[in-house]
Amino acid sequence: MDYSTDLLNALVLITNYVLIPSISYGSQLALGAVGVTLVFGILRFANFAHGEMMAFGTMATIFITWWFQSMGVSMGVFPTALLALPFAILITTLLAVVIDRSIFSFYRTRKSPPVTFVVASVGVMFMLNGLVRILIGTDEIIFRDGQKFLIKAGAFKKMTGLSEGLALKQTQVLTFVLAVIAVMALFWFLQRTRTGKAMRAFSDNEDLALLSGINPERVVLVTWVIAASLATLAGVLYGLDKSFKPMVYFHLLLPIFAAAIVGGIGQPLGAILGGYVVAFSEITATYAFKKFIKYISHGDFAPEGLTQFLTTEYKFAVSFLILVLVLLVRPTGLLRGKVL
Amino acid sequence: MSYLIGEKLTGGYGGADIIKDCTLSVDKGEIAVVVGPNGAGKSTAMKALLGMLNLRGGTVKLDGRDITGMSPQQRVAQGMAFVPQNKNVFVSMTVEENLEMGAFLRRDDITETMEQIYDLFPILKTKRRQVAGELSGGQRQQVAVGRALMTQPSVLMLDEPTAGVSPIVMDELFDRIIEVKRSGIAILMVEQNARQALDIADKGFVLVTGENRFTDTGEALLANEEVRKSFLGG
Numbered sequence: 001m002d003y004s005t006d007l008l009n010a011l012v013l014i015t016n017y018v019l020i021p022s023i024s025y026g027s028q029l030a031l032g033a034v035g036v037t038l039v040f041g042i043l044r045f046a047n048f049a050h051g052e053m054m055a056f057g058t059m060a061t062i063f064i065t066w067w068f069q070s071m072g073v074s075m076g077v078f079p080t081a082l083l084a085l086p087f088a089i090l091i092t093t094l095l096a097v098v099i100d101r102s103i104f105s106f107y108r109t110r111k112s113p114p115v116t117f118v119v120a121s122v123g124v125m126f127m128l129n130g131l132v133r134i135l136i137g138t139d140e141i142i143f144r145d146g147q148k149f150l151i152k153a154g155a156f157k158k159m160t161g162l163s164e165g166l167a168l169k170q171t172q173v174l175t176f177v178l179a180v181i182a183v184m185a186l187f188w189f190l191q192r193t194r195t196g197k198a199m200r201a202f203s204d205n206e207d208l209a210l211l212s213g214i215n216p217e218r219v220v221l222v223t224w225v226i227a228a229s230l231a232t233l234a235g236v237l238y239g240l241d242k243s244f245k246p247m248v249y250f251h252l253l254l255p256i257f258a259a260a261i262v263g264g265i266g267q268p269l270g271a272i273l274g275g276y277v278v279a280f281s282e283i284t285a286t287y288a289f290k291k292f293i294k295y296i297s298h299g300d301f302a303p304e305g306l307t308q309f310l311t312t313e314y315k316f317a318v319s320f321l322i323l324v325l326v327l328l329v330r331p332t333g334l335l336r337g338k339v340l
Numbered sequence: 341m342s343y344l345i346g347e348k349l350t351g352g353y354g355g356a357d358i359i360k361d362c363t364l365s366v367d368k369g370e371i372a373v374v375v376g377p378n379g380a381g382k383s384t385a386m387k388a389l390l391g392m393l394n395l396r397g398g399t400v401k402l403d404g405r406d407i408t409g410m411s412p413q414q415r416v417a418q419g420m421a422f423v424p425q426n427k428n429v430f431v432s433m434t435v436e437e438n439l440e441m442g443a444f445l446r447r448d449d450i451t452e453t454m455e456q457i458y459d460l461f462p463i464l465k466t467k468r469r470q471v472a473g474e475l476s477g478g479q480r481q482q483v484a485v486g487r488a489l490m491t492q493p494s495v496l497m498l499d500e501p502t503a504g505v506s507p508i509v510m511d512e513l514f515d516r517i518i519e520v521k522r523s524g525i526a527i528l529m530v531e532q533n534a535r536q537a538l539d540i541a542d543k544g545f546v547l548v549t550g551e552n553r554f555t556d557t558g559e560a561l562l563a564n565e566e567v568r569k570s571f572l573g574g
Binding site: 194197198200201203204205207208209210211212213214 | 412427
């Protein structure tokens with residue numbers, strides 16, 4: 001076999017195991033991190049309950065999906081969950097608003113310091129955590145239906161004659177497309193609409209926003225609607241791509257916070273950037289490069305070990321490492337957000 | 341009776357009283373300037389007029405109506421505009437967006453008002469797509485005044501508009517403020533640059549330790565021997 005075939009194989013290998021998974025995982029983290037960053041920008045606290053909000057939204061989607069399936073409703077090649085998503089977003093938004101009105105608004109009227117809000121959000125996190133486990137249980141649930149693959153590894157091999165296969169799941173494409181649409185809609189809203197601009201003004205300078213007659217309660221309400229919608233979308237896309245498990249969603253909080261801080265907290269664009277940075281780092285650091293090295297060295301050099309920086313069990317160490325590095329070297333984040 | 345009047349205002353931020361029996365007033369088409377040494381309670385007296393202070397005594401009247409019980413936001417809706425000394429622009433937003441936010445309460449067409457502000461501050465028109473945080477100090481002050489004028493207020497209150505700008509920019513800003521006054525707006529201004537401010541003032545208030553010491557026309561205060569010696573440096 002000539003060297004160019006080896007290089008092509010190496011490229012396919014990296015695309016299949018690093019590039020495509022990173023883009024879909026990165027998009028999911030980005031959607032979560034944008035929600036965290038928006039809440040931080042407007043309400044000025046780090047919302048620890050965001051991961052649980054994702055879990056709650058996904059749970060609602062699963063219940064509605066099951067109900068649709070039991071009635072024989074489906075979307076053909078697309079997952080039924082997409083049909084359930086708008087209803088789940090509505091329910092999660094309602095939950096977020098109820099939590100804000102009953103818990104966070106109490107501290108807002110008292111003008112409590114941010115750390116009080118953070119601790120209150122930890123309480124909300126545990127509450128939702130329990131609620132989700134009571135309602136749907138702790139087991140892993142796969143709720144994906146419809147067509148699984150757009151490109152199958154075997155078919156790709158046959159088509160190209162390469163020894164490495166490339167698989168593209170429908171959920172990966174769906175994740176990326178829906179994330180792009182959601183982010184574009186969000187930016188259009190923030191840049192072009194009256195309410196969106198009011199949100200940016202409020203985040204920029206609260207006192208001056210009040211002097212300009214911007215209604216703070218309305219801004220807060222809209223922020224929760226957006227945060228809950230994005231959390232549900234992120235949770236459902238993650239669950240479709242992999243599976244739903246309450247514990248995993250609880251763990252997602254760390255890479256999401258890392259993404260928000262890496263990008264510059266309070267900066268939506270930074271959160272998106274941060275999502276991809278964290279996803280790429282995590283997947284690259286836990287990928288075994290053995291085969292890749294064999295291909296690019298044309299078989300001359302084959303490492304004995306797996307050439308893997310970290311086993312996948314340690315993938316959260318990557319988020320921690322990035323978090324610590326950013327806070328040490330550039331605490332404002334890549335896009336100069338507020339310092340936490 | 342004056343258009344805006346705060347009579348015998350007494351109060352502070354919760355602890356001791358910072359202003360005592362302090363009276364300030366301004367009429368439409370008039371510039372009133374509040375001067376005095378550091379810590380005299382100049383800014384505090386102005387904030388009392390806007391309702392940003394816990395008042396223990398005194399009343400604030402706008403156009404004859406008692407507005408003492410209103411929140412700052414309600415007073416803004418009643419036609420009072422305020423330019424704070426610090427953080428008076430949205431630094432991450434463009435000049436045009438700053439002006440739009442100023443007009444947030446208005447539901448009618450704001451393009452005409454915006455044109456008027458661009459006529460008043462031509463530099464803002466050329467910089468209207470630029471982020472306010474990137475502007476010079478003087479240009480930022482123009483954005484801040486422009487933002488406040490977007491509500492088409494009847495009273496404009498300025499807290500040290502010339503703090504930190506060069507003397508040339510200061511003269512320029514004062515010229516613009518006179519222009520605003522001629523359009524029939526009442527202007528109340530707290531100033532460190534007492535001499536220059538009294539020069540353009542129709543009315544001046546000299547505050548010392550939260551109390552009125554002298555109240556007269558700008559001209560008379562500048563001519564007053566005692567005021568000159570104690571507060572204007574001779």
